[in-house]
Amino acid sequence: MNTPANPPVNAHESTSPVPPARTLADPDTPFAVVDGAVMRRNIARLKDRADRLAVTLRPHVKTAKSLDVASFLHTGTPCPVTVSTLAEAEAFADGGYSDITYAVGIEPHKLPRVIALLRRGVTLRVLLDSTEQATFVAEAARRAGIPVPAQLEIDCDGHRGGLRPDAPGLVAIGRILHDAGCLDGVLTHAGESYFAHGAEEQRLAAKNERDTAVAAAERLRAAGLPVNVVSVGSTPTAHAAEDLTGVTELRAGNYVFFDLVMAGLGVCRVDDIALSVVVTVIGHRPEHGWIMTDGGWMAMSRDRGTAAQAQDQGYGLVADLAGNLVPGLVMTAASQEHGTLAARDGAVLPDLPVGARLRILPNHACATAAQHRGYHVIDGTRPNDPAPGIETFWERVTGW
């Protein structure tokens, strides 16, 4: 755990004259908090699964974007990781990570930064799904005199990019890469699994993801092209896969924190959610049944991922500082710096004075975390401890 010598009281306003943060009652709100005990449990759960499935785990660090969080993914030796931006790749390379997959389709303008990372000794794997990309990657590798490991993005469920394993151009693209010493493997992501409800649908999504990636790899191999990496993964499918024969590595990112979307899918329970936002009551509108807080969409994000689920959770569920859910209380609306809480299912609106603090559990951890510079960290909660102690502060990597 990376404990700075002078942990910021509140990363958002380090010049503020508030006393050092000791508990969740101290920093000015709103702020993000991570329960390290819950996070470590989530990390251990998927690590055990990957070990049982005999695949390498390559966590996607786009959710937490934190070297401190990542340090819990391994036991000292930096593990393979997946990133969503070159800024993450560069920050993780600075932190000693040397095996990084940049899982967004490559475009020519970004190649100088890719080459620069490769020259530093980082195995930076890029992703592509077209002849034009394979051609400029091969040319850049030849020009730089260094192979650019490239993976073919395979589409398993029509979610966004990628080639179907039977796409006419697949082998030709693989050959362009192979001839330049750049063919590294295939990668697929079951993005539609975020809409796969329940264990059986997720199991089928995981089987389809695995079958599609392996089919693409076999087709390339049948054409005489070596395929080293067969990479699959999403948080729902990573937790549902039963057999990953032919797959070499598993990716997932959200699982480190989890969120209400994942709980709604049944991938985790609500008490597995490690990320929340501490807010303060700033007013009441009893005639509307509202409690107003100082946590709006700037603190939670505009993500309404549970709107598409059987149980719409608004902008989030509400807990006390010790993490106990307040029964029936939901964040139903958000302005920039205002949140509206209301009761549902016949629940009684609790009596919370101005100044009372609450924790909002997010719909989508990746989006909520992105609204903050970092995380105040607690290490579990205890029934008789109304304001858990703050252990440290973990900063995020930002930008592109």
Place this chain on the structure above:
Amino acid sequence: MNTPANPPVNAHESTSPVPPARTLADPDTPFAVVDGAVMRRNIARLKDRADRLAVTLRPHVKTAKSLDVASFLHTGTPCPVTVSTLAEAEAFADGGYSDITYAVGIEPHKLPRVIALLRRGVTLRVLLDSTEQATFVAEAARRAGIPVPAQLEIDCDGHRGGLRPDAPGLVAIGRILHDAGCLDGVLTHAGESYFAHGAEEQRLAAKNERDTAVAAAERLRAAGLPVNVVSVGSTPTAHAAEDLTGVTELRAGNYVFFDLVMAGLGVCRVDDIALSVVVTVIGHRPEHGWIMTDGGWMAMSRDRGTAAQAQDQGYGLVADLAGNLVPGLVMTAASQEHGTLAARDGAVLPDLPVGARLRILPNHACATAAQHRGYHVIDGTRPNDPAPGIETFWERVTGW
């Protein structure tokens, strides 16, 4: 205009080995861009209106959160401003702004930072709508030996917080403040005007906002309580108000940049939108009719404000770098770092190679701007200039 000696090439990755940014074709994507010429036109439009209506304009700086942008709001002498966080208040105080309204209900924990700003000579006005808030503000002022200017939040349309002007407690709360030397005025915000379609609905919303604020002020005055400030405003009502008799000041924030929500309401035209996000094409899915880009919700935000309007604009409309709309092209879906563009209304998908750059016009400028550290600034566009030159970089205030 604040031009730093060494403007960052790309604020998101200042260590990247790309050449200095000279045009919108240079920085790595995605990045936010502000057209300064369009912004100045928007600023002049509302300033003229406020002058004609004979009220002080107190812009809300929560949209741009930039001292550089704010410098265009006045001619050298910092103007009154509205802020949404104490971090903004502190940053603007550092920048010489001495008349600041913090337009989010006050809670006790934040009072030390409020008092600290008052002690620096900043007139920091706070907002409240309850006896409990008035009591702790009055107590804090007495304890500190300095008045805390407080405004009563008045609810004109049931949008979120505030007291109705006929609320039983209104005068009693005013008296608590007055007795402590803290009563400053009344403030209302027609938040529901974001759903007022067309000029007539907006005119009525503006009249209601004015009438409600003035009624609350008159009721307090009738009880012998002095009311100095009568503050109203929202971007739609500020542009629709015809008579602000009895009002002393007008607030609006979004108008500096405008966005597709405001264009959908008819408050501005699409070519008044000063903020956009430059993205790059990273792939194609012709079988789905999709163009994939590297601008996802991390760059645009998850805001889907136009979903409630007659014309849903997805995650944004698409223009070329010179700002010309690409007919029929819309950003229809967003992953964290992937955007999906598709044609609508029978439009033909344009032929854009991997590496082509586009500008996405946002639904909600406040939310999109918040995803970025600052703005690359251009000064208008010219028909024969495919990549407008970058003049400077303006940083944002972040956090709380």
